[in-house]
Amino acid sequence: MGRGGSHRTVPGRPLRPAGAAVTARLEDADFVGRWFRHRMTRLGPEVADVRMHDVRRLSRGVSRQTWSVIGSVLGGDGRWSEREYIVRRDHEGGSIIPTSLRTEYEVYRRLNGSAVPTADVLWYEDEPGWAPDGREAYVRAKVPGDWLLPFIADDDPELDEARVAASKEHLDKLALVHTLDWEALGFGEVFAVPPSPAECAETLIGSVLSRLAEFQFEPSPLLAECVAWLRDAAPRDCPRVTLCKGTNGHGEEVWSDGRIVAMSDWELAVLGDPAYDFAQVQEMIPEIHRNGRRVWGLPEALAYHRERTGIEITVRRVEFYRRFYGVLQFLYCHHAAALVHRKEAAPLRFVWTAAEVGYHSRLRLAGVLGIDPLQEAPA
Template sequence: MSEPVRPAVVNDDAVRTALAQHLSRISGSRTEITSFGRKSSGFSWITYVFAARSAADGDRMLILRVGPPNGLFAPYSVLSQVYALQLLAGSGVPVPALVSFEQDGAEFGFPFFICTHVEGDVPAPWAASELDPDHKRSIARQFVEILASLHRIDPSATPFASLQQGEERAEVRAIAGWRASLARPTARYYPLLDWGGRWLEDNCPQPPCRTIVHGDYRIGNFIEHNGRITAILDWELTHLGDPHEDLAWAMMPTFNARSRKLYGVLERAEVIDLYQRTSGIAVSDKSLAFYEAYALYQAAAIQMCAVRAFEVDRFNDLRLAVMASQMPSIVRAFERALEAAA
């Protein structure tokens, strides 16, 4: 039996029709989509917010996320996000409730999942200066405490263990993957990234323990409402690995309005102290320095993936087109981070 023909691009009208059919099928009740719109935030999965009405479930506000065929990290898998939402429901890590998902995306033509809509705002790192410092401090401390809660979960009993491929460590495999991405003919060539990627792969430290690593844990990837973080978002890069990876990524100045302080308010030493006390995991200065260098290397690779998605794969998001302009500053920061880690 031949594979179904997949659409080359995501058509919003077709997605809306398929969505109504899918929800009607899984609920056993005719479902009407009463409002539907694409959100502009995010650079990878396409996100829609919509209202659904049915006799079985009444009126609901929901979120649909679709993995486009020409997106930043195509081809997509929903498994890491689905596993996270299932595993963390009711835990100390707030996440939206999962409603439905399909990896093969037969009804839509693309992998997708549906979750509940969580009230609140997604803070923009560059707008942090407009917020009250005491409010930011409270949110930043919650942010660190939630990360500690995630890292306290025993990963051996979670579905993420099934995503591991053989004996190779996920972080080493990830570095090799980013190296391969940067070596593609369509990527700009930066000699320092070529050498630095090799150094990272050869010098990756052993983790103090294996934890669930979010993979994109940063300001801007959570929802806050009435002074509380109500949901952690974007679990597509989640894997088992070294907890230093999340900590280093969260503290990158890029995600903190170019500040060396988390959310512009928490000093590095305060973040590390709070994390150690709440997670029970000792932070290694050497490992953290390594992952700070790795974070910048990964950021550079993502920039190049974005440029490729726009120029080669025709992903229609003008924000991706300008990402190459950020490369010089990232490469300079990567050079300094490598010196600190070596």
């Protein structure tokens, strides 16, 4: 990683990289410059040339790799301007989340141009010789902003108004997701479609188990018991099937000037009960109590969401999907463990997920059954 590479345009430079297996490396700014020039029409009709001078791996994120690519584009007005792009791809050993990279790309592609703010996805690369390091990838525009809201977890009363305002902004964007015409945008081609709103929970359970069966290498009696419990407890009062984002909230969206300008991380997206999203909100529904009075919390957030969408979400349904999250966590931990099981020398990231996160997923599953292994007395 570093500087160097295509600072100048070379007339007649061949588009296809020679010796692709050796030179088509994502950390090579010269290759990336030729790659982007090869796909230049995807950058916009006004782009006449492109130069790349900085490629770096971003540290955030666990399931896949995210890279920043910074360069300059020549516009139709003859002026160069700096732009930054994001490249997403799997790790060399695969992805921790079993959702495919292509599915992640398709979610962005369908959301572009909708009311839901997302980064513009530019292309999916699977052509031999151009896929960096021989691995499929997709490219999207970088949206200026930041994921960090330093005040969101601060209990200072003077920050109550800012925390509630940020929470409402987040709920406004979730409302856009939950009222989207997912059928018109073709999401039924991407995700399992519940036959009816009443069958959202059962469809989700079945979908996860089908995916797990593709790579499960050892039985889990604990998971089987939890699934049986969840199927018995599955709510049937969901009023509407919606697009659901999955992981959402602080650390998952891009903010600028107090507004969410891009919703990111769609790896756990599904079609189902919007309560599924409320079960996965990270920090953006703070519980605020002042002088014995409730200022904000889950009931207030659900009421605010109902005003925006007309969709009734109960605390009971949110609690169900919080319990169900243990199954999702088991899914991706076991996916990582399956890769470790197959390889003699697995990447540390996969080993850590399979062992450490997998341990916590089993604690979460035990909690679904009302068992706390850390408190149980030894036999």
